[in-house]
Every structure is written in structure tokens, then in C-alpha cells.
Amino acid sequence: MREHIVAFDQGTTSSRTLLINRQGEVVDVAQRPIEQHFPHPGWVEHDPQEILATQLSTFTDILVRNGLSPHDIDSIGITNQRETTVVWDRHTGEPVCNAIVWQCRRTAPIIEELCGDPEVRERITATTGLVPDAYFSASKVKWILDNVPGARERAEAGDLLFGTIDCWLVWCLTNGAVHATDLTNASRTMLFDIHSCAWDPWLLDLFGVPASMLPEVRPSSGSYGATAHPGIAGNIPICGVAGDQQAALFGQCCFAAGEAKNTYGTGCFLLMNTGEKAVRSRNGLVTTIAASAPGSQRVEYALEGSVFMAGALIQWLKDELGIIESASDVEALATSVSDTAGVYVVPAFTGLGAPYWDADARGAIYGLTRGAGRAHIARACLDALAYQVNDLIDGMVADAGIPIKTLAVDGGASRNGYLMQFQAGLSQLEILRPANTETTAMGAAYLSGLATGFWGSVDEIRAMREVDARFAGAMTPAEREAYLKGWHDCIKRTRTS
């Protein structure tokens, strides 16, 4: 009996391999950082060979440390930083240049040039569920073909392949046998029609991407071949693939419409499963494909929204204001006072995101009086995280017409009990914090283990989940209204348009 599943969690700053047992527990984790390349201001690159090498070496670490052989592994699930783009030669396996990372802004002028027309923007959003941006893969592929000498000719001759990081890893691990990506990653390329689930010829034409470069698109849970790379022997099946946020949604057991998760990391990522319906947002959220359990004939969708400044605001308290020594100190400081004394922090450091979309707005502190001190400001910062998430929740519920009853949480700042309690009250829902917070890796493992029969059903997976803490809303309607009125007044004063 093969008693373990392996999850590859290829993130923006590191590659990790997690060993997971039948009970859904993380037995061991190996991690290696990956180098960030900043060749020009605003540019961000990764070396695809380093990504592969660190993924392989962390896998070897796990086997050696646990006395396992590849034959002890049921299968591998892969989750990855999304949108990051690799183009490589199908004959030699050599990338034509470094991977262009999702954060990289070099292709903003391409988006401005190609997507300025409101009709084009509308067609892109209607087809892909996305708001046109340099963030997604489409303009990154175009940049590579237009700027790497000879790349366009080689692509047109059928010699080059495109893939996001999952696809690159699958191709390398199978020794070039499988060129495939999954639905969730495809839905972040801005080249994919999320309704017909096919690459869109009009978008390929707009961004000048030859169809011969594109991977086959498969369900997130199912076969992606088996390992055949010399660095990873043993023919281990690869049976789960999903982009990090969709993997986390699955790992948080949000399998049904109306189930939602929020990750409180440097930024926040809120995703809500909307079932078979691809909901078009009127509040500046994006529509994306969710990972589904195997056997489901239908595609499932999610609404996604993000907050730019979440844990980063707590880092700012530490690094710029110096009023706390570590992020975990903020809770004790914030709860050393009984309220914020009317102080509000609007963390529009890089503008206001959904649902306001005001790029020129800047951060502000309001309501300062002679008695306001560092504890009030710290508390107002934690409240600001909750207000921003609440704005996204309100938008999602309005868009989808489905209430959110329970919010599953993870990420560094979800450890903050004060914040969780305030969020539960403000958003009038129950917050569930799982004991196992490796939700992204768990999502990839579940997808793989469901495909191989390692786990029998999503119900079996739900039953394995252990809850660390639940937070129920303890706020009267009048209190809630007063808090929200104060926040929205401050937003009004901060907006530039």
C-alpha cells in the first residue's frame, strides 16, 4: 500500500515539497527559496531551470529524510504561482528566456495599446472573466515572441511551447511526454474562453500567439502522465494540478456554491465557489474557473477578489512606524485599548482596489484626537483589513446572489484572534480556521488523491478536516452599522474620483 501523497507547491518566493498521509496530515515539508531577478525597475523574472531544480531537490530531501522510495508515493499533486509565463524549445527543453513573473509590469504598455478600446475590453472580460491587465499571461507571451531574437519565427515554425509553471513542471517531470495545463491555470492566461473551455482564436490573434504553442487543457483532477525525468525516478503518477488560489479553495473544502475562503497573507485573496454558474461581476471582481473533484462532468466557477495591503499593513506598523517588534505583537497592542477612539486607517498605499478601483488614491489616517495613540492606530489597522475584506464579501454576495454563511481562513494574519472576531461580527458570518493551514498544498494533494482513489470522495476529505477555531459574529446591528458608516465616510474622503 502506498501510504503517502506528495504535493509540489511552487510559489513566488520558494519551491516546497510536502509529504501527506492518508489522514490528510502534513508529515514533512522541504523548502528552497528561488532567486528573484529584477533586470529593470518594475520587471520580475524567475529562472525556470532553478524552479525545476529546487522542486526536484526538495522532493529528494523528503524521500531521504523519511526513508521512502518513489514506489511509496501514490501520486503527485502540483500547485503553482499563477500567470507566470515560460516559453521553451520543444526539442531541447531550453527556455528561450527567464520566466516573466505575474508581478512584472513590463507589458503594461502592450495592454494599453491592445486593450484601450472599450469594445475590446468588454469582449475580453466576457470571454475570459478577467479585467485586462499585464498581470495575466497573454501580454507576457506576446512580449517574449516580440523581443527574444528569433522567437516569433521559431514559434511560428512550431518549435516553441508556452506554459504556466504547472505546465512547465509537468512537461519536465514527464520528460517532455505531456504538454498540458489544467482549467484553473488556463483561466488565468487571458487567452482562454472560460465558458466553452477552449483557447479563444480571437484572443490568440489579438496577442499574436500561435495555437501550436498552447498546452492541452485538462481537468484539475486526473492524469498528467507519470514522472520520467532522470532526477525523479519511479513512474510516479501526476494526478492533480491547480493554481494556488483555486487549490486553496479546494483545500479549504469549499466544494459547493456559496462556500468561500480568504487568505490573509501579505495581501488577501478571497474566492467564492459559484457552482456551475460563471457569475459576471458588477463590482470589479474577476470570474475564474474553480478546481473540481473528478468525475464531475461540469465546470465549476469562482469569483475572486483581492486586497493589496493586508499583512503588509502590519509589516508597515513594524518596519516604518516601529510601533511593534513583530507581526504577532499587534494583537496584544490592539487589545490593550477597548476601541480605536474613532481612528480609521485607509490603507490605499497603492490605490484602492475592488470595488472602488481608484489607482490615484493614497493612504490616510482619520479621526485623530489628542488621546489617540499607537494602540488605537494598531487596532485601526487590523480593523482596516476586515473592512477591506468585508467590501469584497459584500460585492461577491451582491454579484452571485448567494449569501456566505461560513468563511474558511488561512494565511499569516488569520492567526490573529482579534481580527477574526472583528471580521465575523462585521461580515455577520462564521469564520472557520482549520488546524492544517497548508491549504494550498492540501488542495493539490486532494485533487491528486481523489483521481487515484487514495481518497474515496470529497465527503471523506471533509470528514478529515480538523477545526482549530471558530469565530461567530458578536456585534449588534447598530454597532455594525456605525462601524461601516465610519469606514465608508473615510473611503469617500480618500477617493480621488
Ligand code: ADP
Ligand atoms: P505570504 O504568503 O503572503 O508571504 P503569510 O501567509 O506568510 O504571507 O502571512 C504573512 C503576513 O501576515 C505578514 O504580512 C504579516 O505581517 C502578517 N501577520 C503574521 N502574523 C500576524 C498576526 N498575528 N496578526 C496580524 N498579521 C500577522
